[in-house]
Amino acid sequence: MVDLISNLPDEILGKILSLVPTKVAASTSVLSKRWRNLLGLIDSLCFDESEEATSGSHRFFDFVDKTFALLSESPIIKKLSLSHIPTSGRDDDNSRVSRWIWTALERGLSELHLHATPRCHGVYLSRELFTSNTLVKLTLSGExxxxxxxxxLPALKSISLLSTWLDGPNYGRLLDGCPVLEDLLITETHRWALPCCASFVESASLRRLVITVKLSDTQDTTVFLKAPSLVLLDYSGYVTNVYDFVDLDMLVEAKLNLMLWDSSVYDEHHDDDYYDDGRPEGISADITRLVAGISNITTLHLSPESLELFHLCCESIPVFNNLLTLSIESDKAHGWQAMPLLLESCPNLHTLVIKGLVHRVTNRCGDACPCSPEEHKNKKRRTVKDEEESCCLSTCHVKVLEISEYGGSFQELKQMRHFLGKLECLETVKVCVDADENNNNREVLQANLLSLPRLSSKCNIMFI
Structure with missing residues (x-):
C-alpha cells in the first residue's frame, strides 16, 4: 500500500498533527524516520493529565517538559490547552506549569485554555505583569x-471563567486590562467558587455576555452590569434582591433563565388570591430593575420559571417598544400569570414563539389563556362579553405564531383555538408536533388544528 500521507510536505503534516492531542502526535515519531522530527512543527498543544494511566505522577509533567524542549526552535505556538490535577506539596510542578504558559505566550500564543481538577489546591498564575500582544482567547477553569x-491583553476578545477561584481584585484587573473584549462567559456552579465574577461586569467593549450561576445561597448578592456595547445577554441564575443594569441601550437579545431559591413558594401561592395584595409573603427578590434594564431589546427568550417570576418578583413591566420576537418555554409546574401584561407591554410584537403549550393553570393566566380553575369563593365568573372586551390577544399585532412540542392534548387544542380565534393580525402559524407522536396520530392532530376557526382571513397553518 502506498503511503500517501508521508509524502505530504512537512508543513502540511505539522498542521495535521496540530489537530490531534499532543500525546497522539508524539506517538507518530515511532512510525518511521520520516515522522521522527515532525513534532517540532506543530503549533497547537493539548495536554490532558486525566488521560494518563496514573494521574498525578511525574510522567505527565516529564512528557510536557520534553515536548516543550522539542519545540525550543519552533517560532510560533498558536494554541495551548492544559488540563491537570494539582497536588499539594509539589511547588516545583506549579513552577513548571507557569514556565510552560509563559513560554507559549512568548511564542505568539493566541488561545490559552487552562483547567485544574478541583482538589482544594489552587493553581495561581503569579506575575507582576500579565501581558501578551497576541492572546485572543482565554479560558480559566476549575482551580x-x-x-x-x-x-x-490588547488583543484579547474572548474570556471564559468556569467556576474558578478568581477573587474580586484580580477579576477586576483582568477585565480592565482587556480593552477590546467582546465575549465573556462566566459559570459559577461549585460552592467553593467565589461568586464575584457573575455579580459584577463592567466593560465598554463587551458585546456578548453569558452568565450561569447555580449558587442558591447568593440571594442577597447585588448584580451589577454596565456594558454600553452589549448586544446579547444570556443570564441564568437564582434571583437576588438587587439588580443594577445600566447603559444597555445597544442590547438586542436577552435570554433569561431565572430561578427562585425557595421552590416551595410555587406550591404555597399557586392560586390567585395573593396577587391582589402585592408580592407574596416570603419573596424578597426583585427583578424590576433587571427587566427595566433590558427594555430596549428586540428579542426576548424566557424559561418557564422566568415567565412566572416576571409576575412574582417584578413590581412593574416596562413597555418593550422595540420587541419584535418573544420566545417562551412552558411546563406543568409554572403558570402564565405574566402573559397578559407582558403581551400588552409589547405593542410592536411580530413573532410569538412558544415551546410547549401545557402550563400550570391559575386564575391569573388571564385572557392569554382560555383555561381556568374552579372559581374561588366570593369571585364572580367573567362573562364572555367581558372576556372579549378585555382580552389582551385582541389588541396584539402578532403575525407569526410558532409552536413546538405540540402534543394535541385537550388543553393544547383549546389553547390553539383561543390563539386562532383572538389574534386578528395572524398570518403564519408554524406547528412542530412532538417527536414522540406516531404518524397516524400526527395526521389526526393536524386535522384537528386545520379545522379550528381563524379570526384572520390571512392565517396559514404550516406543520414543520
Missing part, C-alpha cells in the same frame, strides 16, 4: 486563577 498586579 486556575490569576494573581497579578497588572494585566494588559
Amino acid at each position: 486556575y486563577a490569576l494573581e497579578v498586579n497588572r494585566v494588559f
